Amino acid sequence: MAARTNGTPAAFDLREVEPANFGRRFGALLIDWALCLVVAGLYADPRVSAWPPVLVLIVLDTVGIGLFGQTPGMALAGVRCISIIDGGAIGLARAFVRAILLALLIPAVIMDGDRRGLHDRAAGSLVIRRPGPDRR
Secondary structure (H helix, E strand, O other): OOEOOOOOEOOOOHHHOOEOOHHHHHHHHHHHHHHHHHHHHOOOOOOOOOHHHHHHHHHHHHHHHHHHOOOHHHHHHOEEEEEOOOOOOOOHHHHHHHHHHHHOOHHHHOEOOOOOEHHHHHHOEEEEEOOOOOOO
């Protein structure tokens, strides 16, 4: 974000970020899903009931994305989820809506030209490629 001449930060500009591609997003989801299967396996058998890992995924996404802008899988895949309004974390309420829709899976695979799934549009979020030292 650039600073205005009076010292206050300028409005967030989405043109300054690169949306994450489908491969990175899907890779992050697979890593998170594997983590959810392990955690859910500590208190339930995912082979008997499919809901425990889904509930863990909803909690992981809500807390990780809502507070920190990424889940462990997103961190390993080099992506972040940001608010389209200010470029920061989206907060717990919007992250919860996004996580519920992600758990339904279909909204996640329907993407627009900006690579935003329906769950991203509903939450006002964008998954971007995390800036690195060699980029910017």
